[in-house]
Amino acid sequence: MGRLTDRTVLVTGATGGMGAATVRALAAEGAHVGVADISPDLTFALAREVGGTPLVVDVTSPDSVTAGVETLASEQGRIDVLVNFAGIVDPRRMDEIDPESWSRVFDVNVRGTWLMCTAVIPHMPPGSSIVNIGSRAxxxxxxxxxxxxxxxxxxxxxxxxxxxxxxxxxxxxANVINPGCIETPMLDHFPPEVVAAMPGQAALGRLGTPSEIADSVLFLATDASSFMTGAQLNVNGGSHM
Ligand SMILES: NC(=O)c1ccc[n+]([C@@H]2O[C@H](COP(=O)([O-])OP(=O)(O)OC[C@H]3O[C@@H](n4cnc5c(N)ncnc54)[C@H](O)[C@@H]3O)[C@@H](O)[C@H]2O)c1
Structure with missing residues (x-):
């Protein structure tokens, strides 16, 4: 019996580096996982792999969010855990960013997180847990x-x-995980010399792995963290203390 047997979990950004590792970890603990991401092919493939529900969702679209959440809630009857990984990065300096890109980053990272939480909460029974993803940044x-x-x-x-x-x-x-530099496709947005310097920023001297974030999500998703809410979990190898 897994720690999440009979629980329904919805993960956004589910096919990304951290998302896919977390989806697999949640499924291994017995959860039924709603695999939500914007790319249909990857979403269907991962959902098939873990026996979950594919949800092609753009978190910036209220209609898309509602459709995805209602699909999972009507199929499973409830949603016990929501994990909001969906996010984008713009690595540029403040004097290089254009107004459209600034808005897009906030649309996905902030508005998308708010839309997902607002849509899922009515389907959550007492004892449920929401895990948002911030950043050391x-x-x-x-x-x-x-x-x-x-x-x-x-x-x-x-x-x-x-x-x-x-x-x-x-x-x-509801709690938030603040990852440090984690080895995922998101790092491809940075110049190679910037990525090469990242391990040295952490006291532990290395990048984090997606499965180390998945372990933190499992902690916040289960009753192991039953007295934690409004808290931040800094999973950064000591790059910010
Ligand atoms: N990798 C890092 O070092 C790092 C550090 C701190 C925080 N984070 C945060 O962790 C989260 C996961 O990042 P990752 O490293 O796995 O990156 P990733 O790029 O591998 O995954 C991000 C996922 O979000 C999805 N996504 C993007 N826009 C979307 C939209 N509009 N609707 C639905 N899905 C959308 C992408 O398709 C992708 O699967 C992000 O919120 C990121 O900002 C990452």
Missing amino acids: GLAGGTTSGASYAASKAAVICFTKSLAKFAAPKGIR
Whole structure:
């Protein structure tokens, strides 16, 4: 019997580096996983692999979010855990960013997280858990990643505190994980010399792995963290203390 047997979990950004590792870890613990991402091919393939429900969702579209959430909720009857990985990065400096890109980063990272939480909460029974994904950049201002990304992740961190207060009377917990530099396709957006310097920024002297983030999600998704809400888990190898 897994730690999430009989639980339904919805993961956005599910086919990305951290998302796919987490989907596999959740399924291995017995969860039925709603695999939500914007790319149909990857979404269907991963859902098939773990026996989950494919949900082709663009988190910036209220209609798309509602359709995906309603599909999973009507199929499974409830959603016990929501994990919001969907995100994009713009590594440029603040004087290089254009207004459209600034808005796009906030649309996906902040508005998308809010839309997903708002749509899922009505389907969550007491005891449910929401895990949002901030970033070390949202605490430190971003060193390699750009200003819009860092500001958007600071917004996700603060939003999670509002969310935790809103959801607590319903018996729902909400916490945020702030990863440091993790080895995923997102790092491909940075110049090679920037990626090469990333391990040296961490006290542990290396990049993190997607499965180390998946382990943190499992902790926040289960009753192992039953007295935690509105909290931040900094999983960064000591790159920001
Ligand atoms: N990799 C890192 O070092 C790092 C560090 C800190 C925080 N993060 C955050 O962790 C999360 C996961 O990142 P990752 O490293 O796995 O990146 P990734 O690029 O591998 O995955 C991101 C996923 O989000 C999906 N996505 C993008 N826009 C979407 C949209 N509009 N609707 C639905 N899905 C969409 C992509 O298709 C992709 O599968 C992101 O929020 C990212 O900002 C990453």
